[in-house]
Amino acid sequence: MEDIKIEGTPKTPSVDFKAVDGTLEIKGRSIPENSIEFYKPLMDWIEHYAKTPQDKSTVNIQLEYFNTSSSKCILDLFKKLEAINNEIVINWYYEEDDEDMLEAGEDYDAIINIPFKMIEVEEI
């Protein structure tokens, strides 16, 4: 299947989904007014990938900002990932002192049945 590579913009994150490597990365900021438009192709990709996933999949979420419209889409994206039966981990990055971003990761961790790893970095 085809990889997804999208450059980031001031309102949407960069996306790098590689099926062969089993790595899915979303990085930057996600603050579009209507995020469904942006996230729908990513969800479709995951749905497809979940049918024949790698032995191990790594998901890196490295967001500086996201709005509430995106938060719902991110949840739906994680729900699609739950269909993967092989090993999978979600690395949730947050900037040091960014309690809000850490809490957001903890919230998803509590809802989603996939292991989360919280990773503090100096800057995103």
Next chain:
Amino acid sequence: MNVKKSGEIFEEFSRFNDDSVMLAFRGEVSGTLLDSLLEIAEKRLHHLGCEKPTRKKAFNILVECLQNLFVHGNEDILEEEPSGVIIMMASDDGISIATGNSIHKNAAEMLKSRLERLEALPKELIREEYKEQLVNGKFSNVGGAGLGFLDIARKSGRQMEYQFSPIDDERLFFTFNVKVS
């Protein structure tokens, strides 16, 4: 010809637009304007020299407020020209973000009851309520997820105030102020 002295105009302007005003706009919030306002606000927040977490909270809240105006600020069909207002101000102890827009009385009733419920919620339950809404909430037909005010309450520690002032029999003007410190 009667031309006003330019100095007077600038004097009047500076009376409400001193250094504490970081951003002020009144009019229709279109998509491209929203982008520009965010860009300007981000630069000013950066130059303000406040702590990064406060800056990030303020920017996040501004995004929600502006997107509220963008989505709901233009719903009043009786209004000839949408006149949403956004004002961001800095003070010694934080950053205030205020918005205003006209709203139909029926929509105002719904918004009021939501805000009242949010106010009545014990603070420690705001996060739980957010999670609950995140899981069970559906996208509305205008793309909102019903999470905006919950998120604003959460990030500001619920330092919020709002009013509804009647315009006429059908409409009210909704003003909202949130503070990040």
